[in-house]
Amino acid sequence: SADHGTTLRNYTIGFVASLVLTLLAYLLVTQYLSADTPQLSRSVLVIALAVLAMTQFVMQLVLFLHLGTETRPRWRLFVFWFMIFIVLILVVGSLWIMQNLDYNMMSPQETTIYMKNHQGF
Numbered sequence: 001s002a003d004h005g006t007t008l009r010n011y012t013i014g015f016v017a018s019l020v021l022t023l024l025a026y027l028l029v030t031q032y033l034s035a036d037t038p039q040l041s042r043s044v045l046v047i048a049l050a051v052l053a054m055t056q057f058v059m060q061l062v063l064f065l066h067l068g069t070e071t072r073p074r075w076r077l078f079v080f081w082f083m084i085f086i087v088l089i090l091v092v093g094s095l096w097i098m099q100n101l102d103y104n105m106m107s108p109q110e111t112t113i114y115m116k117n118h119q120g121f
Contacts (some may be wrong), residue, residue, distance in 0.1 A: 014063030021056040025049055 032038045032045050040048070061067040067080060106114065 010063050014059060017059055017063075018056055021052050021059075025052045028052075 028040070028045060028048055032040060032042075038045075061080075067076060
């Protein structure tokens with residue numbers, strides 16, 4: 001069927017490409033975790049995974065969600081970018097909160113010492 005310029009061929013290409021990109025990311029991580037001396041540094045691995053994720057993200061937007069293929073894409077594009085903005089606020093805010101919690105939390109030894117010194121409370 002040719003609804004909004006989509007065909008079974010586009011869905012098949014998208015599905016196979018999604019599987020390949022996911023498998024590639026999986027193989028990169030398992031190779032990194034299983035190797036005694038990994039071939040990639042941790043930062044290169046993170047960058048490679050981010051590139052694979054963004055590639056899959058854009059490919060799925062075009063092939064599955066048909067973003068940019070409709071006759072008036074401006075409204076959908078505006079809603080999409082607003083959604084990305086909200087997701088970034090949630091992700092960055094959550095990471096910031098977790099980093100601050102990690103920085104401000106006491107170690108188990110400090111907690112034990114604090115509890116021994118303040119037994120009356």
